[in-house]
Amino acid sequence: MDYKYFKNAVEITKMIMEKTISPGNTVIDCTVGKGNDTINLAKLVGPHGRVYGFDIQKTAIKLSEEKLKNENLLERVILINDGHENLSKHISVSENVSFVVFNLGYLPEGDHSIITKTETTLIALKESLSILVHGGILLVTCYPGHDGGREEMENVEKFLLNLNQKEYSTLKFQFINQINNPPILYGVEKNNY
Numbered sequence: 001m002d003y004k005y006f007k008n009a010v011e012i013t014k015m016i017m018e019k020t021i022s023p024g025n026t027v028i029d030c031t032v033g034k035g036n037d038t039i040n041l042a043k044l045v046g047p048h049g050r051v052y053g054f055d056i057q058k059t060a061i062k063l064s065e066e067k068l069k070n071e072n073l074l075e076r077v078i079l080i081n082d083g084h085e086n087l088s089k090h091i092s093v094s095e096n097v098s099f100v101v102f103n104l105g106y107l108p109e110g111d112h113s114i115i116t117k118t119e120t121t122l123i124a125l126k127e128s129l130s131i132l133v134h135g136g137i138l139l140v141t142c143y144p145g146h147d148g149g150r151e152e153m154e155n156v157e158k159f160l161l162n163l164n165q166k167e168y169s170t171l172k173f174q175f176i177n178q179i180n181n182p183p184i185l186y187g188v189e190k191n192n193y
């Protein structure tokens with residue numbers, strides 16, 4: 001049997017993006033990094049959609065800008081060199097954001113000391129959920145294997161599992177038979193009620 005659907009958190013994220021994002025949508029990548037998710041999002045929203053991308057590292061923003069330019073996707077993307085905890089300073093509820101993605105931790109080939117932090121991650125999650133449209137989706141990949149990563153993951157999980165079930169449906173995707181602390185993906189759907 002093909003080892004296709006349960007590959008890893010990144011691939012599951014991609015699969016959910018493809019199923020839930022439509023041309024014309026407005027979406028957010030809260031951790032641009034090398035721009036892989038940003039590029040996928042830009043393709044999915046099409047020429048009339050919009051992607052907002054946040055990263056605190058100027059080098060990540062510059063690298064992603066270059067990649068997007070090369071793929072002719074830059075016009076539909078607004079790259080913001082600021083922390084995702086400042087999301088509401090840049091994006092308003094009237095933008096009808098339908099999808100938000102976080103890929104926490106550090107850039108694998110970058111400076112491993114620059115990592116997402118519990119406090120700012122939680123602020124960004126709250127701000128994201130508050131601007132998300134009803135029916136919108138938020139995905140967060142957490143990495144419990146690095147210093148501070150498990151604590152961040154536990155706090156993300158605590159926050160998500162306490163969301164009111166009338167307002168949000170939350171899921172945890174966890175490989176339970178893999179070694180070496182595989183990433184854990186959390187999904188939230190903002191309910192129509």
Ligand code: SAM
Nearest residue numbers: 031032033034035036037055056083084103116
């Ligand atoms: N999704 C990215 C990709 O496709 O390459 C990988 C993201 S990487 C795991 C995490 C990124 O989060 C890093 O580039 C780091 O600079 C960024 N980051 C850390 N703290 C942040 C914050 N407060 N706001 C926005 N980005 C942050």
